[in-house]
Amino acid sequence: MKVLFAGGGTGGHLFPALAVADSLRRAHPAAEILFVGSITGIEASLVPQEGYEFRGFPVVGLPRRVGPRQIRALVAAARCVLKTRRLIGEWKPDVVFATGGFASASVLVASWIARVPVILHEQNSIPGLTNRIASRFAREVHITFSSSRRFFPRRDHLRLSGIPLREGVAAGSRSRALRLFRLDEARKTVFVFGGSQGAHHLNEAILDAMALFAGRKDIQFLLQSGQKDYDWMIERCRRIPIRTWVRPFFPNMGDAYALADLVVCRSGALTLGELAASGRPSILIPFPHATANHQMHNTEPFVAAGASILVPDAELTGEVLAAKIDELIKNPRGLRDMSIHAMRLARPQATDRLVRAIRRVAEGTDGPQQAPLPAPEAPRRMPRRSARGEHVARQGS
Numbered sequence: 126m127k128v129l130f131a132g133g134g135t136g137g138h139l140f141p142a143l144a145v146a147d148s149l150r151r152a153h154p155a156a157e158i159l160f161v162g163s164i165t166g167i168e169a170s171l172v173p174q175e176g177y178e179f180r181g182f183p184v185v186g187l188p189r190r191v192g193p194r195q196i197r198a199l200v201a202a203a204r205c206v207l208k209t210r211r212l213i214g215e216w217k218p219d220v221v222f223a224t225g226g227f228a229s230a231s232v233l234v235a236s237w238i239a240r241v242p243v244i245l246h247e248q249n250s251i252p253g254l255t256n257r258i259a260s261r262f263a264r265e266v267h268i269t270f271s272s273s274r275r276f277f278p279r280r281d282h283l284r285l286s287g288i289p290l291r292e293g294v295a296a297g298s299r300s301r302a303l304r305l306f307r308l309d310e311a312r313k314t315v316f317v318f319g320g321s322q323g324a325h326h327l328n329e330a331i332l333d334a335m336a337l338f339a340g341r342k343d344i345q346f347l348l349q350s351g352q353k354d355y356d357w358m359i360e361r362c363r364r365i366p367i368r369t370w371v372r373p374f375f376p377n378m379g380d381a382y383a384l385a386d387l388v389v390c391r392s393g394a395l396t397l398g399e400l401a402a403s404g405r406p407s408i409l410i411p412f413p414h415a416t417a418n419h420q421m422h423n424t425e426p427f428v429a430a431g432a433s434i435l436v437p438d439a440e441l442t443g444e445v446l447a448a449k450i451d452e453l454i455k456n457p458r459g460l461r462d463m464s465i466h467a468m469r470l471a472r473p474q475a476t477d478r479l480v481r482a483i484r485r486v487a488e489g490t491d492g493p494q495q496a497p498l499p500a501p502e503a504p505r506r507m508p509r510r511s512a513r514g515e516h517v518a519r520q521g522s
C-alpha cells in the first residue's frame with residue numbers, strides 16, 4: 126500500500142496529516158508513505174524530522190486580487206502540477222490523502238489527471254476553496270464539524286469523523302511538565318498560545334494582562350510565543366514579577382495541556398480538537414482574518430456546550446483578558462464543569478476512521494466508486510436530434 130500525503134503551510138493542515146501517517150505506520154508497518162508540500166512551509170523541515178520522506182515544490186498561494194501577482198502565481202501553479210504529475214507517475218500511489226490548503230492544490234489536480242483516488246479531510250467549519258473544489262472528484266470527504274455539510278456540492282461521500290490528533294496530545298504528564306517547564310505545582314497554570322506561527326495581538330494582550338497579576342502567588346503562565354515574538358516576549362517577561370515559562374514552540378503539547386488549568390488561544394480546528402481530547406477549559410480569541418471568518422464559526426459548538434468563553438479579537442485588551450482569567454481561576458468548580466463539557470465534544474476515533482478509509486480505498490474494497498469529474502482527455506459527447514426531434518446517441522458514445 127502506497128499513500129501520498131498532501132497538506133501543510135500551517136500546523137493546522139500538517140499535524141492532522143502527521144497524526145494519520147503515524148497511525149497508519151503503526152497499523153500497517155509495510156505501508157509506504159510519502160509527503161508532498163511546499164519547500165517554504167513548516168512541512169519541509171518537520172516532516173523529515175518525523176521520519177517521513179518528503180518532496181518539496183515551490184508552491185505559492187493564489188492572490189485574490191486580479192493582477193500580475195495572480196498571473197505569476199497561476200504560472201507557478203501550472204508548473205507545480207506538471208512536476209507533481211510526474212512524481213505521481215513515477216511513485217504510483219494507491220491513494221492520496223489531503224488536508225487542504227494551497228500546499229495540497231497541485232497534488233489534488235495532478236491526482237485527478239492521473240485518476241488516483243483521493244480522500245480529503247476538512248478541519249474547519251467552513252471549508253477552504255481547495256477542498257470545496259476537490260470534493261467534487263474525491264472518493265471520500267471527512268469533516269470535523271457537522272455544520273460543514275452545507276458547503277459541499279456533493280453530500281453522498283461526506284463522513285463526519287472529527288479531527289485526527291497525534292497520540293501524545295491526550296497522554297501528557299503533569300509531573301513531567303512541572304519539571305520540564307520549572308513551574309510551581311501549587312499555582313494555577315494558564316497556557317497561552319496563538320498557533321504554530323504565533324499571534325502578535327494575543328501576545329501583546331497576555332503581556333499586558335500579566336502585568337495586572339504582578340506579584341500574585343496563585344497563578345503562573347506558560348507561553349508559546351512563536352519564533353518572531355520570542356526575544357521580545359522574553360525581554361518583556363523579565364520585567365513582570367510573576368512566574369512564567371516562554372518558548373517559541375512546544376513540540377510536547379500533551380505535557381503543556383496536562384499542566385494547564387486554563388488555556389487561552391486562537392480557535393483553529395486542530396487546537397479545538399486538542400482542547401476536547403485533553404479536556405481543557407479555554408478562552409477562545411478567533412483569528413479575525415481567517416478565510417470566511419471560519420475560526421469564529423469553529424468556536425460555536427464549544428461556546429454553546431459551555432466548554433469555552435469567547436473573546437472577539439476586536440475586544441481583546443490586557444484588562445479584558447486579565448478579568449476573564451481571574452474570574453475563571455477563582456472558580457475551580459466552573460473550570461471543572463468546562464473541562465467535562467470539552468471532553469464531551471471529543472471524537473477520539475477520528476484517526477482510526479481515517480486510517481481505515483485509506484486502507485479501504487487503497488485496496489479497492491470501498492464499494493462502487495463515487496462518480497468523479499470527467500477525465501480531461503475524454504470530453505463529453507452530445508447526442509444529435511433526429512428529424513422527429515428524438516435524441517439519438519452518436520455511434521460509439
